[in-house]
Amino acid sequence: MSCYTFSLAHAKDDAQLRERMASDWIEGATAISLRREPSYFSASRLQGDKVQVIIGRDTVTGRVVATAARSITTVVLNGSPQRAALLSDIRVDRAHRGRGLAMQLLRALRTLDSTDPLPTHALVYDDNEVALRSLTAKRAGMPQWKQFGGLTVLALRLGKRRPELELDGVELRRAHANELPAVVHFLNAHRKGNWAPLLDVADFEPGGRCDTLQARDFFVAVKGGNPCAVIAAWDQSSLRQAHVERYSRPLAWMRPAYNAYAWVRGRARLPAHGQALPYLYLAFIAVEHHDTSICAALLRYTHNRLAEGPWLYALAALNNDDPLLPVFSAYPAAHSAVRLYEVDFETRADTTDAPSPDSRSCVEFALT
Template identity: 35%
Template sequence: MTRYRFDLAGPEDDADLRRVLAATPMAGTIALTFLREPSYFAGARVEGRFHQVVACRDTEDGRIVGFGVRSVSPRHVNGRPEMLGYLSTLRLLKEHRNRGLAARGYAMFRRLHADGRAMLYLTTIAESNHLALTMLTSGRAGLPTYHDAGRFHTAALPLTRRKVRRPLPTGWEVRPARREDVGALLTFLREHWPRRQFFPVYEEEDFIGENGVFKDLRLEDVLLAFRGGALIGTLAGWDQQGFRQTVVHGYGGVLGWVRPAYNVWARLRGLPPLPRPGGAVSYLTAALPVVAGDDPAVFAGLLAELQVRAAAAGTHHYLMMGLHETDPLLPVVRACRAAWYDTRLYLVCWDDGEPTRKGLDGRPPYLELGCL
């Protein structure tokens, strides 16, 4: 009898899943641990309306030693809504690696894929995660094919009170959304989301319902830009720390030695300090960066306003903004002071998903950073 068993995890496994996350930091110059406290499943809906957790259990004690997630949601493919999958959160405790468990886990993903909910999947892999990049793109028997779809850039924009609000052109207004704006917000998104490949299909419940995708996002956290009374842009600051946390596991190289000196310098410059090992990174996640005509001036105005408001609140150190390398709004973020974290976007499929992948046109991909 094999030592390991694969099945679907449920709410009764919540503590085990969180234990595995806490024990599997992502390596790098700054090693980070991604937590889901106080409940893994309470925040799972942000990844997709349909959600499955494939768990690897050690039959010697029954505990979960690794897991991966398959979620499915409606997204825009070539401008039309279609069910698309997302594979994420692949974790395996170090002492159980190199035992062929990844291949067995993907074999279960393949069996689940037979339900026909999605033909094509998205996934992102950190460019610094060489082990995952090598293994998953190796073409090993049983694994789906990983097709590289370019870089997804994440900028950590420091929130400093020295940020100055940009004066808006005559006839422009930027303000927080209100309950009565939801209809106009959805209409605006529906008009513009076909411009991006894989843009999620959002409904009213996602903004005002208890079970919406935007968990803990308040309407007043969504900024709306108007010109002559017409809605021309959106950008939100999403506080996810109530259900998702990023903790510094440790610092590599000289950074660990110079961190105290850097923090003194950073405070003098009004910049956020580097947290101690075990400390949380305090940040807002930018959401819904959508602008009519991809107007850089509108986006710059929204971004500056969000930074000013977030800095004035004084509760977060960074604003995290994620955009694909082909997104026309990216140069606006590139012009800002930021630390950058790069991942690769992959289109993942078995043979039955190749027609969908090959039929994709050249629209810039869109990923909601807070849903990754």
């Protein structure tokens, strides 16, 4: 019978961590795997400035069979900058499930939190019944998972342009290189909800967590010489990818015909089994006064430029109560629901810095 040891991962474990990511499929009508190639740790900088990865190793085979990551960065909580943690990549090899490994990972995370207590949050897909059952159930000695909201994740289908939407006095365009500081300032000023990342221009410089996002990847609406709306189109495929492992039977049947049509029209094609799905994120969405008309015009402008690119989908995630959500929902898209949790390890002596449950959240999905 297997026994397990738990420790913090190091660079030498990178290959096994990547193998673990590739092996754990997200099941559904279409099965996908979320991968981090060519380097697990390099991709992890997206999630935080400091990343601690716990690995559970089978002592018989020496293989990594369980993982959990704790990423630390600065976010906004109750209107002020604060260090906080994100829990992610909690995975257990299918062959080793039902042996209490998830609980042991949570105990190890609790130990990390006890040495550096921080407000902690996590995201769980609504249809991930295994994770919801094993992580959020109330058990003695385990952290409390308190849901504080939810996201609607839309995979907007690209490829077909729509008529542009023009507004008097509003210019729609890509940001210029010298405008990055102004864009960062605008985002920090208009994304003040709990868990919003606090951005700095240095984040976009080589080695920064957003260094794969360039100024020209930001689409901006400009009014009176100043930005009034921002949407970033962020292709993270050089760091992490989603691979199609199995199509649903209807989609597998129609894939050859669709790809022939896409080839004729010069559009992105559905990948073969095991290949990467061409997609990007619509990230850092901010609109002054939540103006839906400006948002609609900028989204249309962004969509039409991306339709000319190599992507099948643009992934956008908004709070369920976001007034801008109907603007994005007007596009053909696949929908997913994500639950947002605060994870309380009960190790903070002072809880005055805990996020207010009444405050609106602003989790950036592209950084999770």
